[in-house]
Structure formats: structure tokens, C-alpha cells
Amino acid sequence: MQVSKDFYEYMTERTWQLTESWYESLDKSDPTGVYNSQDPKVIQTLKRQNHEFHEQFCVLFKDVGQDTLLNFENWIEQIAKDEEHLQTPIHYILREFFRTQDQYLEIVKDFTREHQNRFSPEEIEFLSELIIQTFSLVISKFAEENYEYSQRRLGAQQEMIKELSSPIILIDEKTGVLPLIGDIDTGRAKYILENTLAECAEKNVEHLFIDLSGVIMVDTMVAHQLFQIIDSLGLIGVKCTLSGIRPEIAQTAVQLGIAFDNISTTSTLAKALNKSRKRIEVKSEDYFRFQAVE
Structure with missing residues (x-):
């Protein structure tokens, strides 16, 4: 579909701009978690992770119909096991997913304005639906992976506590x-x-x-x-x-x-x-x- 290919090119030119804009608008007043870190290394890693997400997302517009979760599998696993994100309350992370989704929907509006009358309303609606459906799948899979990994780690910690709490x-x-x-x-x-x-x-x-x-x-x-x-x-x-x-x-x-x-x-x-x-x-x-x- 031509509209998705054009949107892919439009998006790839703006991935770092999206990341910088997202970080600048980030609520850094959260009492705990990765988003309020002042450590330059943590900030750099956070931006890199965000940018990698955009790169993975853009590919979906280049090859419409591919397995969405397969495309994001490695990224989701990386973030779900990331120590900084594990120390961040899950509702803060979900909030940032939805804020990023809003960024994408705003870009669709910008894309539409710059390509007036070139694409039909149905084609533009297709882009918005693809974005929303993709975020829904990624968020659900991330929440599942994050929960399972947290439970495994909690189980391991409990076993360690048991061992330390009854030593001979x-x-x-x-x-x-x-x-x-x-x-x-x-x-x-x-x-x-x-x-x-x-x-x-x-x-x-x-x-x-x-x-x-x-x-x-x-x-x-x-x-x-x-x-x-x-x-x-x-x-x-x-x-x-x-x-x-x-x-x-x-x-x-x-x-x-x-x-x-x-x-x-x-x-x-x-x-x-x-x-x-x-x-x-x-x-x-x-x-x-x-x-x-x-």
C-alpha cells in the first residue's frame, strides 16, 4: 500500500526527533523509577531504548502484514528484564506507552496535512488503526513479560531469603x-x-x-x-x-x-x-x- 510506504519514509526521518521530543516532555517528577533518573548513562540508555522502539515500529509500515509481536519480541524482552524498568512502577511505564502512541497519531495528522488530497480518508484511517492495534498488542505482551519475569525473580529472591533465614x-x-x-x-x-x-x-x-x-x-x-x-x-x-x-x-x-x-x-x-x-x-x-x- 502506497500510503504506508510513504508514511514509513516520513517516520524514519523523524525517529530521533520523536525520542528527543518524548524525553523533553517526560514527567521527571515521579518519585521512583527510570524516568526521573539523573544518571547520564541511564538517560542515554533510556533514549536508545525509545529510539529502538521507533525503528522497530517503522518497519511495520514498510512491510504491512508481518507478525507485529515477532518484530518487537527482542525489544519487549529487553525492556521487561531491564533493571531500571523493573524498579519503575508499571503504571508509569504504561503511561509512556500511551504518550508515545499519541505522538504517532499526531504525526499521522502532520503527514495528512503535508499530503493533502493525495490519500483518501480510508487510507489515513488505516494508518491510525494500525498504530492503535500495534500499541495494544505490544503493551499487552510487555505487561505479560514484565509480570512473568518479576514473578520468576521474586521466586528466586524468596528461595534465597529462605536459605539465608535458616542457615546452620x-x-x-x-x-x-x-x-x-x-x-x-x-x-x-x-x-x-x-x-x-x-x-x-x-x-x-x-x-x-x-x-x-x-x-x-x-x-x-x-x-x-x-x-x-x-x-x-x-x-x-x-x-x-x-x-x-x-x-x-x-x-x-x-x-x-x-x-x-x-x-x-x-x-x-x-x-x-x-x-x-x-x-x-x-x-x-x-x-x-x-x-x-x-
Whole structure:
């Protein structure tokens, strides 16, 4: 179609002008995000990304009928994963998509004025419809990609947080400490159970100190799972000592009918470690005394 080819040439001459005009009119008062950055490198990258969008868009007028999303696939993926854009609220990004769409529709008006009576109203309407349809597809695909990537990254961050929030710290070759901090929900309790068993087996831990002083509250299900951890560790030969049990947790355990008869407990982790150190010293003295008698 001749009108699209002429419009393609008209657009390609104005791509950088579009980018500069867009950036100059940009609302830079947004409290967060890429659009209010004062970093020259970020600004340069932002302009380049905007200009690349125009270059990809122009091609659609040169070859009408091609797969729109295929043409924008790499650009959408790049922006959806861009760290600066990921730190920008999605409604700010969508606002800029629509502002750019308005730029294109204004260019159609300029093109029409400069080519009076050369193209029919239907041909001009075709250009506007192509612009609106293309933006609709690109915006929808971008929002989808951005959401999926954000969810994947959030999942990875949550896994990392889980790993960091339940580490077993070795204090000697056979003894470890598991400091638990923050709220423990059912999901986290399940992870702690699986991770603790695996780490104790991997690190050959024989005595594990579980410190609960940083745990503010647990529900009935979680309290049950915490004591399941102790039972499970006992099955693989790991002795457990609980420290820092808050009254709320103790009350929940009693309500569950959990007995502390076979569980070593202390008020603080420091006392637990001190008792353990003294036992090790006594055993060492007994060993050397036995060797001397021999």
C-alpha cells in the first residue's frame, strides 16, 4: 500500500526527533523509577531504548502484514528484564506507552496535512488503526513479560531469603547452631524441616542448637512442625537443644500436648553453648586422665 510506504519514509526521518521530543516532555517528577533518573548513562540508555522502539515500529509500515509481536519480541524482552524498568512502577511505564502512541497519531495528522488530497480518508484511517492495534498488542505482551519475569525473580529472591533465614552455622566439626528469626509460617517451617535435615546430614552434625529467641509468634501448625524437626533429626542421630523459647511458643506446645521430657532446653543460646563447652571440657579431661592411668 502506497500510503504506508510513504508514511514509513516520513517516520524514519523523524525517529530521533520523536525520542528527543518524548524525553523533553517526560514527567521527571515521579518519585521512583527510570524516568526521573539523573544518571547520564541511564538517560542515554533510556533514549536508545525509545529510539529502538521507533525503528522497530517503522518497519511495520514498510512491510504491512508481518507478525507485529515477532518484530518487537527482542525489544519487549529487553525492556521487561531491564533493571531500571523493573524498579519503575508499571503504571508509569504504561503511561509512556500511551504518550508515545499519541505522538504517532499526531504525526499521522502532520503527514495528512503535508499530503493533502493525495490519500483518501480510508487510507489515513488505516494508518491510525494500525498504530492503535500495534500499541495494544505490544503493551499487552510487555505487561505479560514484565509480570512473568518479576514473578520468576521474586521466586528466586524468596528461595534465597529462605536459605539465608535458616542457615546452620558450624561451631565445631560436630556441632551446629540454627538461629531462627522472624515469623515462621507453614511454608517456611516445611522448608526449614527439609533444609535442616539435608544440611545436618551433609555437614555430619551430631548436636544442633535451635535458637528461637528471634521468633515472635508461631501458630499451632507451625509449632507442631518445629517439634517434628526435632523428632526427624533424632532419627538421623542428631541431638537437639532448644533455646530462647518464648512463653507464647511454650504455651502453644503445651496445648498441643508436646512433652519436653526428651528435649534439652535452655533459656538462652549463650547458656546452651556454655553448657556444651563445659561438657566437652569434662570429656576431654576424662580422656586425658584415662590415658595417664594407662
